[in-house]
Amino acid sequence: MKFFADTADIADIKDLAETGLIDGVTTNPSLIHKSGRDFIEVTKEICGIVDGPVSAEVVALDHETMMKEADKLRKIADNVCIKVPLTLDGLKTCRALTDDGTMVNVTLCFSANQALLAAKAGATFVSPFVGRHDDNGFDGMKLIDDIRLIYDNYDFDTEILVASVRHATHVLEAAKIGADVMTAPPKVIRGLVNHVLTDKGIEGFLKDWQSTGQSIL
Ligand code: E4P
Numbered sequence: 001m002k003f004f005a006d007t008a009d010i011a012d013i014k015d016l017a018e019t020g021l022i023d024g025v026t027t028n029p030s031l032i033h034k035s036g037r038d039f040i041e042v043t044k045e046i047c048g049i050v051d052g053p054v055s056a057e058v059v060a061l062d063h064e065t066m067m068k069e070a071d072k073l074r075k076i077a078d079n080v081c082i083k084v085p086l087t088l089d090g091l092k093t094c095r096a097l098t099d100d101g102t103m104v105n106v107t108l109c110f111s112a113n114q115a116l117l118a119a120k121a122g123a124t125f126v127s128p129f130v131g132r133h134d135d136n137g138f139d140g141m142k143l144i145d146d147i148r149l150i151y152d153n154y155d156f157d158t159e160i161l162v163a164s165v166r167h168a169t170h171v172l173e174a175a176k177i178g179a180d181v182m183t184a185p186p187k188v189i190r191g192l193v194n195h196v197l198t199d200k201g202i203e204g205f206l207k208d209w210q211s212t213g214q215s216i217l
Helices: 010-019 029-035 039-049 063-074 088-099 112-120 130-135 140-154 168-177 186-191 196-212
Strands: 002-006 024-026 054-057 080-085 103-109 125-128 159-162 181-184
Touching (some): 002 186, 010 186, 039 054, 054 103, 088 103, 112 140, 130 168, 140 159, 140 168, 168 186
Parallel strands (some): 002 181
C-alpha cells in the first residue's frame, strides 16, 4: 500500500520523506490556504522533495478553464498529478489529460458509482473521502470495499486512493480491503508507529542493558 502525505507543509514533507515511508503528496485548496504559500511555488518545492505523484487541484468548474489551469500546473514538474472534482466537467478534463499522458486524481468521491465513472474516464487515482463520509452518517470503509469489488470485477487500472483519513483504524481497514494508496495528515502517519508495548519493551531492554555495564560502540 502506498502512503501519500496529505499536506502542503514543507517541513512535514521533508521530515516524512527522510523516513522513506511516503510515496507521494496530496494537496487541496484548503491545505494551500493553510500553508500561507503561493500555490505554484509551494507545489514546485514539494515536487522537488518527493519523486512520486504530487496532487495539485484545479479550482475552475468548467472543462475549458480546468484545462487551462491543468496546463499551467502540469508544467511545474513531471510528477504533478492534476486533481479534478468528481463532476461531468471534471471527468471530461480527466479523460483529456490522461489521454495526453498526464496523471489525474479524481477527488471528492462519495459513491461507488462516482468511482466507476472516474475509472471509465481513465483516472490514475480516485479519491473517496472516508472521514467526511463517516462524519455524515455513512460508512466510509463500505465505500472502499464496494469500489475495490467493482474495480476488480472489471480490471480497472485506476488506483483507489483513500482520502480524508482521520485515524489509524482507517489505515488498517483500507489496507485489509486492499486499497492501493492512502493519504493522511503527517500526524496520522507518524502515529502508526505507536504501541504501548513497544515503548515498554524498549524501556525494559534498556534497563537490563545498562545493568550489563557494556557499550556497543
Ligand atoms: C485528499 O486528497 C484531501 O486532500 C483530503 O484527504 C481531505 O481530507 P479532509 O476531509 O480531512 O479535509
